[in-house]
Amino acid sequence: MKTRSFCGAILLLVGVAGTGAAQQTIFNVPSQDVLTPSTVYGELDMPFRMADPKYYALTPRVVIGYGYNFEGGINLPGYINVGDKLWTSMITLKHGQALDTTAPWTLTEGAHLYLPLTSGQHAGVFGYIMTGYKLFGRIRLDGGLYAATDAVTGTGNEVGALGSVELSINDWLTVAVDGYSGKNALGYVTPGLFVGPFGHWIFYPAYQFSNTSRDGDSYLFEAGYTF
Numbered sequence: 001m002k003t004r005s006f007c008g009a010i011l012l013l014v015g016v017a018g019t020g021a022a023q024q025t026i027f028n029v030p031s032q033d034v035l036t037p038s039t040v041y042g043e044l045d046m047p048f049r050m051a052d053p054k055y056y057a058l059t060p061r062v063v064i065g066y067g068y069n070f071e072g073g074i075n076l077p078g079y080i081n082v083g084d085k086l087w088t089s090m091i092t093l094k095h096g097q098a099l100d101t102t103a104p105w106t107l108t109e110g111a112h113l114y115l116p117l118t119s120g121q122h123a124g125v126f127g128y129i130m131t132g133y134k135l136f137g138r139i140r141l142d143g144g145l146y147a148a149t150d151a152v153t154g155t156g157n158e159v160g161a162l163g164s165v166e167l168s169i170n171d172w173l174t175v176a177v178d179g180y181s182g183k184n185a186l187g188y189v190t191p192g193l194f195v196g197p198f199g200h201w202i203f204y205p206a207y208q209f210s211n212t213s214r215d216g217d218s219y220l221f222e223a224g225y226t227f
Contacts, residue, residue, distance in 0.1 A: 023090055024063050024073060026164045026175035027190040027220060029205050032106045032132040032142055034096040035065030042193060043224040047208065055082045077117055087117040104134035114152055118162050124151025128162060140166040146180065153184035160186070172196055187211030190220065200226050
């Protein structure tokens with residue numbers, strides 16, 4: 001993989017990385033949850049790889065609950081220690097709601113706007129729609145479709161599937177896995193844990209398996225704080 005495309009894939013992955021406990025994402029796939037009005041959540045996402053090709057990256061993000069089942073946020077340009085610095089910010093918007101009052105079904109839709117801050121790069125759009133179901137009060141299932149432009153996938157305009165499974169062990173530990181179909185910059189399957197909350201803090205250790213190559217696999221650690 002060329003250095004420039006490798007770094008671009010990392011930055012796109014950082015752009016969708018997030019959190020699962022009432023925030024924008026599980027690890028990379030959007031969550032069913034939406035922040036309550038006026039709630040502010042901040043997070044630092046840190047993907048890294050210890051084997052060649054080695055790298056680490058840091059990306060801060062902020063999400064705010066707007067009410068009416070909407071939340072929105074921004075991923076700020078972060079830092080990556082290898083290759084060309086393809087700085088990109090991302091604006092996110094999500095809406096979620098229960099489908100009825102007799103069964104725990106949900107419907108969630110959203111869109112992300114990628115805004116490159118590096119000359120010669122193009123803006124991109126990522127959108128999704130998905131439905132979720134809570135089983136036995138401890139297991140949450142989610143699945144749906146996404147569409148993304150070439151600037152997001154790195155391989156052309158594409159439509160694919162996304163999904164997640166969450167298993168709550170107790171009030172401070174959840175096991176989860178999420179993933180995207182496709183051999184592109186979004187194409188990862190990520191198992192991991194939600195640890196917390198401990199006061200205002202929550203932590204998300206995970207490991208990301210690339211659909212394309214083992215050279216794209218990486219660790220992911222996220223630390224979040226609710227204000």
